[in-house]
Amino acid sequence: MQRWHDVACRYPDVRVSADQTPRCHACGKEPQIAELERSRGPSSSSLSIPPDKRLGDLDLWWPRSVPYVRSSLKPDPESEDAPPVFDSQDDANEQTAEDTIYKSTLGSDEFRLVWLDSAESLDSPLHLNLCDYKLDDCTEYEPVSYTWAGEDGDSTPCKPVYFGPFWDVMLQTKNCWEMLRFVRPWYGNRIVWVDAICINQADIQERNIQVANMSRIYSSGNRVIIYLGPDIAMPLYGKHPRRRRLHEIVDDTITPNFPAPQPTDSSGRRSYVESPKNLKALLGRRYFSRIWVIQELLLSQRAVIRVGDVDFWTDPTTSNYFINLPEWSWERTDAAWVQYISQGAASISTLRNLLLLTSHCRATDPRDRLFGLLSIMPDMSNPSAEGDTSQVEGAGLHADYSLSSQHVYIGLFAHCLLNLGHVNILYHASSNLSRWKACYPTCAPDWTSRTTWRALFDGPELTSEQVEAEIRDIIQEGVRDNRGAESDWYIKPRSSDLVSIIECWGPASTHAATLRPWHKGAHIDASTGALSMNLTHYMTVPGKLKRVGRIGVYQIFAVRKPLATVFILSEYRIDRMVIGDGKDELFILSHPGYYTLPTYILLRRNTDSEDRESYNFLSACPFVQIQTDVSINARGFLHVALKDLQYSVYDILQDLQERLDYPLYVQKGLELTSLEMKGLFAGVETNRQILPLIQVLHSERLNPPGDPDAFVDAYLACVPPEYKTFARGSFLQITFSTSQGGVAETYFKERGKLNGSEARFRYRVRDSGDEWRSTIVSQSKYKQITNSSQSQQWIDICFRIHEVRQALTLYSNVDRIMDTMDVISASTGRTGEDLWSMVTGDPGDECKFICISQAQTYIDLDTKLCDYFGMNGSTFMVSIV
Numbered sequence: 030m031q032r033w034h035d036v037a038c039r040y041p042d043v044r045v046s047a048d049q050t051p052r053c054h055a056c057g058k059e060p061q062i063a064e065l066e067r068s069r070g071p072s073s074s075s076l077s078i079p080p081d082k083r084l085g086d087l088d089l090w091w092p093r094s095v096p097y098v099r100s101s102l103k104p105d106p107e108s109e110d111a112p113p114v115f116d117s118q119d120d121a122n123e124q125t126a127e128d129t130i131y132k133s134t135l136g137s138d139e140f141r142l143v144w145l146d147s148a149e150s151l152d153s154p155l156h157l158n159l160c161d162y163k164l165d166d167c168t169e170y171e172p173v174s175y176t177w178a179g180e181d182g183d184s185t186p187c188k189p190v191y192f193g194p195f196w197d198v199m200l201q202t203k204n205c206w207e208m209l210r211f212v213r214p215w216y217g218n219r220i221v222w223v224d225a226i227c228i229n230q231a232d233i234q235e236r237n238i239q240v241a242n243m244s245r246i247y248s249s250g251n252r253v254i255i256y257l258g259p260d261i262a263m264p265l266y267g268k269h270p271r272r273r274r275l276h277e278i279v280d281d282t283i284t285p286n287f288p289a290p291q292p293t294d295s296s297g298r299r300s301y302v303e304s305p306k307n308l309k310a311l312l313g314r315r316y317f318s319r320i321w322v323i324q325e326l327l328l329s330q331r332a333v334i335r336v337g338d339v340d341f342w343t344d345p346t347t348s349n350y351f352i353n354l355p356e357w358s359w360e361r362t363d364a365a366w367v368q369y370i371s372q373g374a375a376s377i378s379t380l381r382n383l384l385l386l387t388s389h390c391r392a393t394d395p396r397d398r399l400f401g402l403l404s405i406m407p408d409m410s411n412p413s414a415e416g417d418t419s420q421v422e423g424a425g426l427h428a429d430y431s432l433s434s435q436h437v438y439i440g441l442f443a444h445c446l447l448n449l450g451h452v453n454i455l456y457h458a459s460s461n462l463s464r465w466k467a468c469y470p471t472c473a474p475d476w477t478s479r480t481t482w483r484a485l486f487d488g489p490e491l492t493s494e495q496v497e498a499e500i501r502d503i504i505q506e507g508v509r510d511n512r513g514a515e516s517d518w519y520i521k522p523r524s525s526d527l528v529s530i531i532e533c534w535g536p537a538s539t540h541a542a543t544l545r546p547w548h549k550g551a552h553i554d555a556s557t558g559a560l561s562m563n564l565t566h567y568m569t570v571p572g573k574l575k576r577v578g579r580i581g582v583y584q585i586f587a588v589r590k591p592l593a594t595v596f597i598l599s600e601y602r603i604d605r606m607v608i609g610d611g612k613d614e615l616f617i618l619s620h621p622g623y624y625t626l627p628t629y630i631l632l633r634r635n636t637d638s639e640d641r642e643s644y645n646f647l648s649a650c651p652f653v654q655i656q657t658d659v660s661i662n663a664r665g666f667l668h669v670a671l672k673d674l675q676y677s678v679y680d681i682l683q684d685l686q687e688r689l690d691y692p693l694y695v696q697k698g699l700e701l702t703s704l705e706m707k708g709l710f711a712g713v714e715t716n717r718q719i720l721p722l723i724q725v726l727h728s729e730r731l732n733p734p735g736d737p738d739a740f741v742d743a744y745l746a747c748v749p750p751e752y753k754t755f756a757r758g759s760f761l762q763i764t765f766s767t768s769q770g771g772v773a774e775t776y777f778k779e780r781g782k783l784n785g786s787e788a789r790f791r792y793r794v795r796d797s798g799d800e801w802r803s804t805i806v807s808q809s810k811y812k813q814i815t816n817s818s819q820s821q822q823w824i825d826i827c828f829r830i831h832e833v834r835q836a837l838t839l840y841s842n843v844d845r846i847m848d849t850m851d852v853i854s855a856s857t858g859r860t861g862e863d864l865w866s867m868v869t870g871d872p873g874d875e876c877k878f879i880c881i882s883q884a885q886t887y888i889d890l891d892t893k894l895c896d897y898f899g900m901n902g903s904t905f906m907v908s909i910v
Contacts, residue, residue: 032129032197033060043196049152051196060198062189078394081435081468084910089555091432092425095443096552098561129197130159131229137238138163140246141227142170147214151264155209156191157226164245172222172247173212174325174332175256177393179204180315184393190226201225208256211335215266221254222246224321233430240428244328244374244404252342253329257316262335263287270340275370276350278308278341279357285337309362311336317364320390320401326370327377327405343370363389374405381486383407388483396437398476400428424448435468438476443553443560445485450548452618452628453488455649456600457481470558471646472909489651491581493626496652497530499580500596504528504656531655531669533567534626537619538675540877541565541904547618550906559643559910564616564630565675566880566905567653568898571595573609576602583651590898598652603631606647612636614644615653616907619671627671629653635910643908655898675902678856679876682867685849689717691842709828709836711763712749716842719747724865726837727847731854737830744833762827852881859905878904 034041035056042054052059082088089097135141144158162168178184179202188206189198201209205225212221228239239246247253256262263286273283316322326332333342348368351357359368366386369376377383383402392398406421421427424444432440445451457474474481536542541563551562571590574597578585583598588609597603597615607613612634617627628651632644693713713719722743729735741756748754753764837843854864856879867876880902 031060031065031199032195034058034195038195041195043194045154049154051154051191053196060189060191060196062198065189065198065200066187078396079431079433079436081433084468084470084557087436087439087556087558089436089439089553089558091429091436091440092427092444094424094426094448095440096447097443097555098552099555100557128229129195130192130199131232131235134229134232134235135161135238137242138165140164140167140222140239140242142167143221143223143226145209145213145219145221147216147218151210151266154189154191155206155213156196157209158193159227164242164249168220169251170220170222171212171252171254172250172325172329173208173254173256174247174322174329175204175208175223176316176319176322177202177205177225178315179207179258180260182315199226204258207259211256211259211262211264212254222250236430237428240400240430241403244324247325248328248330248373250329252331252333253325255316255326255332255334257311257314257334257336260287261311261314261337263338265338268338270335270338272340272342274350275308275334275341275343275347276354278311278336278339279351279354283339285339287337312362312364312367317367318389318391320387320392320397323366323387323390324374324401324404326367327372327374329371332371345371345373347371375407377405378407380407384482384485388479395434395477396428396430396432398482399437399441403428439469439473439553439558441476442473446560447548447551447553451486452547452620453486455618455628455630455646456488456651457485458646458649460601460606460646460648470560470910472560473558488628489583491583491651493532493652493654496580496596496598496654497532499578499585500530500654500656501528503578503585529657531657532626533617533653533669533671533674535670535672536622536625537565537904538672538677538902540677540679541619541675541902542621544874545878545904546621554908557910559908561906561908562618563904564618564907565627565671566901566903567615567617567629567674568595568900569611570597570607570609570613570615570631571898574604574607576604592657593898594656595898596652596654596656597629597631597650599631599648599650601648603648603650606633607631608633613647615650617671626652632907632909638908638910640908642905643910646909669900671902674900675880675904677877677902678853678860678867678879678881679872681849681852681881682872682876685846685853685868688842688846688849689715689720691716693719709833710747711752711754713747716846719843720869721746722837723843723846723850724868726843727850730847730851740834741830744830756830757827759829759831760827761830761833762825764825859903880904 034053035058038053038056038058040055043051044054046052050059089095139161141159141161144160146156146158148154148156183204184202186200186202188201188203190201190206190209191198202225205223209223212219224239224243229235271283277283278285311317329343331342331344333340335341347370351359351368359365366377377386383406387402390398390401392401403421403426406426426444429437442454445454454474455472457478457480458472459469459475460471474485476482537546545563547563549563551560553560570588572588574586574588576584577587577596580598582600584600584602586597586599586604588595588597588607614632614634616630616632618630619627628649631647631650633647635643635645693710693715710719716723722740725735725739725743729740741761744761745754745756748763755762850864850868853867856876857864857867859879860867860873860875862870862873
């Protein structure tokens with residue numbers, strides 16, 4: 030934009046000369062258009078977009094509704110995946126020292142209108158006046174819908190448009206210039222709204238405000254003027270167009286007249302291309318592929334489109350007329366969304382349908398691919414509801430041209446996943462695109478792909494039965510190598526009846542489903558863009574993958590283990606991503622509902638990060654199935670229930686506490702009887718009371734041979750002090766009175782069963798001066814002692830320490846308790862507690878989400894299956910970078 034007058038010129042007198050050049054008769058100056066073209070800065074129609082940043086240097090905040098957190102994680106500055114270097118450009122937000130056209134930035138309740146002066150001829154210069162209005166207090170006007178670039182795609186500002194009394198000049202694109210000439214009246218003036226002119230495109234603040242107001246601007250105008258280009262819209266100077274409804278161009282009710290073919294220009298090209306003669310051809314023009322025109326036409330109360338010498342008009346009833354045209358189908362056109370013209374934002378009822386209908390549309394500014402739809406987006410908090418702009422605004426989804434495309438697309442991904450819960454968006458992750466790795470997290474989709482927009486929320490359309498049938502066919506047919514030899518990647522069954530296909534199914538455990546669902550606490554790292562969410566660990570991929578088949582859009586991959594094979598489905602070549610070094614892991618993103626299958630997430634552990642739960646995203650997989658031989662699965666299980674797989678440390682500790690409260694015996698088989706155990710542990714009633722001794726035995730199991738003194742000390746700590754227990758060399762001695770006859774009777778009745786003979790012990794009588802008497806005592810002798818006249822006698826029982834060890838070895842409860850402690854000890858690193866604290870204290874909440882690595886005997890799940898694949902149902906928050 031430029032004021033071309035002499036600096037001292039205060040009262041311009043601008044007149045148009047015979048060669049159509051404005052000239053000021055007050056100062057003698059005229060605009061130098063050629064010089065202005067040579068010196069023009071960044072195009073007003075193509076503002077510079079802020080460059081992408083390196084992951085780790087981001088400052089994400091948009092939209093405000095997304096849960097962002099900040100961390101201190103920074104990438105390696107020497108990383109090979111450094112983002113591309115962008116050429117520095119002048120800040121598009123900088124303006125000239127004195128803006129002679131736009132006096133100030135518009136407020137949120139304001140907008141501008143163009144007063145377009147009439148002219149004597151088509152070649153007269155375009156002269157406009159701009160007036161500011163309140164949205165609630167404005168004159169009648171007509172918004173114009175057009176494209177900055179014409180059908181040839183030329184968006185170069187090259188044509189002069191003049192403003193105000195000084196005829197300040199601004200360069201516009203050729204198509205915009207042609208459009209202004211078309212709408213210019215041949216007498217009087219006309220008031221229109223034109224985005225390239227009514228919005229100061231160099232002022233980002235104003236641009237953001239006015240883009241948010243566009244829905245109101247287009248819906249409040251008298252009618253929207255649709256301009257398709259000079260080869261379609263015929264100027265009718267001094268004449269009026271014929272007027273018809275839009276459907277009449279389809280049923281041949283009327284045939285537009287077009288200008289006669291024009292002679293070729295200096296380059297040999299015709300000035301006019303061949304004009305389309307029907308609506309289907311019109312809908313194939315570049316105009317209908319631009320993202321911004323969608324909201325402009327849907328929000329218009331009435332629209333008019335000049336085709337030749339006919340103005341075809343539309344209103345909310347237009348689509349009804351097309352129903353009666355048997356040969357017409359919107360789906361067979363290039364712009365099926367036009368069927369909703371003038372029907373308002375709610376006419377496309379779901380976000381999925383909107384994205385599907387507009388998936389082929391384009392935008393010069395990649396951010397407009399989203400911004401251009403915000404005014405007509407259905408309620409994004411409930412994709413099945415009708416449109417509600419307030420919901421979009423409430424989510425913080427507003428146009429902001431200070432943001433980079435990177436910022437906008439990461440924010441859109443986070444909003445769709447974390448706010449809307451559309452987990453199917455993970456099927457479109459761009460992890461396999463190396464060109465995105467430097468600037469986008471691996472789980473974000475490729476927003477440059479039309480497929481992403483078309484199928485953004487679509488998930489697998491297959492069923493597990495279809496997948497199982499395909500896998501069975503693959504197993505029976507086998508796979509042969511290049512030489513025709515049969516491959517050994519799969520288990521060759523003895524017969525088809527011996528093949529079992531196992532899949533994970535069902536809802537998560539109560540702990541995981543209610544206390545740690547995938548979305549609870551999920552967030553985006555504002556610096557790195559990393560996604561953190563709760564996932565359930567399923568298995569470590571046990572080796573390299575081999576592609577073995579295809580079903581629909583999914584490829585089938587397999588990896589073999591002894592007696593079992595894992596099948597994984599993915600749209601991508603994950604066999605090129607999975608290395609088989611034990612760092613590739615399958616997680617489960619579980620959905621609510623008993624019969625729903627989970628989504629499997631294939632991740633690779635990020636060894637460059639200090640965070641042990643940091644991963645790179647490889648693929649979302651709709652199905653993971655395991656082929657086994659029935660011989661290892663004799664019970665005939667066809668599923669692995671997720672809730673059973675998630676047998677947690679908390680559950681184990683709860684079972685352990687129950688077992689510790691069992692009485693100190695189990696009368697079963699060859700185990701010690703209750704009386705025998707009571708004879709060794711006087712006054713001890715439950716397993717919990719011998720827990721210190723079990724701890725020592727467990728420590729000896731882990732680090733043999735152990736400390737003998739520690740075993741003795743633990744034993745002495747188990748027996749109540751009233752029994753005066755102490756160690757004497759390799760013997761242990763318990764002292765009790767005849768008034769505690771139950772203990773003595775236990776010893777006498779059952780001791781011989783262990784040793785094969787009656788035991789030797791000593792006894793003393795309190796009234797005999799502490800005289801000790803040693804003898805081999807039978808049960809009859811014991812009765813004689815206890816029935817003597819003395820009121821109380823003290824009896825000492827002595828036995829060797831190794832007898833206690835022998836008894837505990839035969840005691841199954843001790844062995845089971847120590848097995849449980851083995852399982853618990855493997856999880857202490859994740860809970861942050863030591864083993865003894867976990868066994869003796871109240872289990873913490875974290876224990877509810879850490880699961881055992883194998884089924885063992887606690888749940889009805891095949892132990893071998895878990896062992897083969899390291900199946901683990903622990904639920905924890907992973908960070909996907």
